[in-house]
Each structure stands twice: as structure tokens, then as C-alpha cells.
Amino acid sequence: MIQTSKVEFLNYGTCLRLTNGAVEALVTLDVGPRIISFSFPGGENILNTEKDAFGVKQDEAFDRHFYPGAAWQNFGGHRLWISPEAYPDTYYPDCKPVAYRVTDTGAVFTPAPQVENGVAMEMELVLDETRPVMQVRHRVTNISGAERKFAVWALSVAAQGGVEIIPLNTVDTGLLHNRTITVWPYTDLRDERIYFGHAFATVQQKPIDRALKLGFDNRSGTAYYVLGETVFRKQYEAHHPDGVYPDGGVSFETYSCALFTEIETLGEYRTVAPGATAQHSECWTLFRKPCDFDPKDDASLTHFVASLA
Secondary structure, eight states, X not given: OOEEEXXXXXXXXXXXXXXXXXXXXXXXXXXXXXEEEEEXXXXXXXXXXXXXXXXXXXXXXXXXXXXXXXXXXXXXXXXXXXXXXXXXXXXXXXXXXXXXXXXSSEEEEEOOOBTTTTEEEEEEEEEOSSSSEEEEEEEEEEOSSSOEEEEEEEEEEXXXXXXXXXXOOOOOOTTXXXXXXXXXTTOOTTOXXXXXXXXXXXXXXXXXXXXXEEEEOOTTOEEEEEETTEEEXXXXXXXXXXXXXXXXXXXXXXXXXXXXXXXXXEOOOEEXXXXXXXXXXXXXXXXXXXXXXXXXXXXXXXXXXHHOO
């Protein structure tokens, strides 16, 4: 049975707690929304909650596009955006209270419409009856008077100290390429946090004051984040090689810096008619860590992933 209750959480104010007894999630109600915690009951939170360390974005471009004094803060946790990224449009100041309604299986969270951007967003959490599994359903409606082209973009800001595991495409395509990896200009591929194997890539979150960002045509629609004794698996529906995606054709992206690693998935890049809604869903699962592994060894990674129940 799904249970919900209002709680005060750290310095985030009032949150809605949802649990099925096997897993629990907290979602902010005073700002956002953000899924600000995802854990086994009483266990380690897989998501980052260090919002005061992130600083804010605020300048004249914000004043012109939104309103005087507008500012955006990375509160951590999990958020919903649209891609391609644009400044300042993407950084909508979602610092107002969030409407919500409880359902039989979870809850739906609806922030105020982004009138300046011509979109309205909604996030629904659906918990499994008994397992440590949760569906996160993202919806973006075009509320402008014209067609909009975008991809729904779901970003999870993971806690410090973990290892991200990204399956690579291994299909044999003969003389043709079999994977797409995109690289942002501030990324140094010699970075010690990055490993590229044959079957997996990994990114280790470390306190290194230099950012990196990579994109992948992740045909498996799966990625993992290992933090302490907890394994977080994120799954989504990927439409490679035929689907159209932003940022060079990738449906999975990761950004890592000294404070966190972001685990990001994207829906297809499509034209959305006025009044129409684009949707993108993720499946979140928690596991107990089954064994140790070497984050820079394919055989070790293969064994680790196969060991997850």
C-alpha cells in the first residue's frame, strides 16, 4: 500500500513523502518540484541535497526574459527541463510553491506554467506495490500559440562520491560506426574520472574543480549509479538508431563536477503542436550492492552488473 505524508526535510521546507515500504521518495512542495530524496526506508539518499553550495544564476538576461530579480538555483535532486539548452530560457526560476494531488499509486506534481517559455510541466511518481521500483513520468505541454520543437529532459543530480556506469553499444555493424559519443567543449577526455571500455563507460564523482559532460546514444536505455552500498538503476525507452535526439543524436547525457554527477535522459526531439503534450518516462530501481568492482575494468563491470538481482 502506498503511503504519503508531509514532512520537513533539511533546508528544503515542506516535502511530500511517498513510500511503499520497500523504497521512499521525498518531493519538494515549496520550490521546484524536485525529487529530493530516493532511498531505501532509512537508507542512504542517492540524490544530492547540498543546494546552498551551488550558488544562483542571475543577471540582466534573467531580468529581461523572466522578471526583474529573477534567479535560478540548482536545488539538487531530480528535475524536469526541455532540450536543447538555451540561456536563460532553460533556467526557469522554479522557486514557487508546487501544486500536487495524491493518487492510488503515488502523486502528481504541477508547478506554475512557464508563461515566458510557453510550456507547462508536470511530474508524476508511480510506486510499485511492493518492490523498490518507481516510475517517474515527465510531461511538457506546449501552451504557446505556435509549434515548439524540443525534447523532454530529465536530470538527476546524484550525491557525491559515487560511480556512474553507462552501458555502451556493442552491436557489430561491420564497416559502419556502432556508437555515438558527444563531448562538450570544457571536457578533457584525459580526465581521470572517465573510463571508456568496450562494453561500459564509467564516470567517478570526485572533488575535482573541473566540469565534464558527455552524451551517448544509449541503446540499452539503462545507466547505474553506485553510492556506498546502494545501487541506483535508471531505465528509459530509447529509440536508437532511428529516433531523433538533440545534442548530436544522444538520449543519455552525464555532467560531473566537484559537487555532483548528473544522470540525464532525453525523449525524442520532436515538434509539439500548441496544446499538445510530450511525455518521457523513467523507471527507477534500487539494489543492495552485490559485490565490489573495478570502475576501470570491463570484466569487473560486466560481472557487477550481472550480479544485480
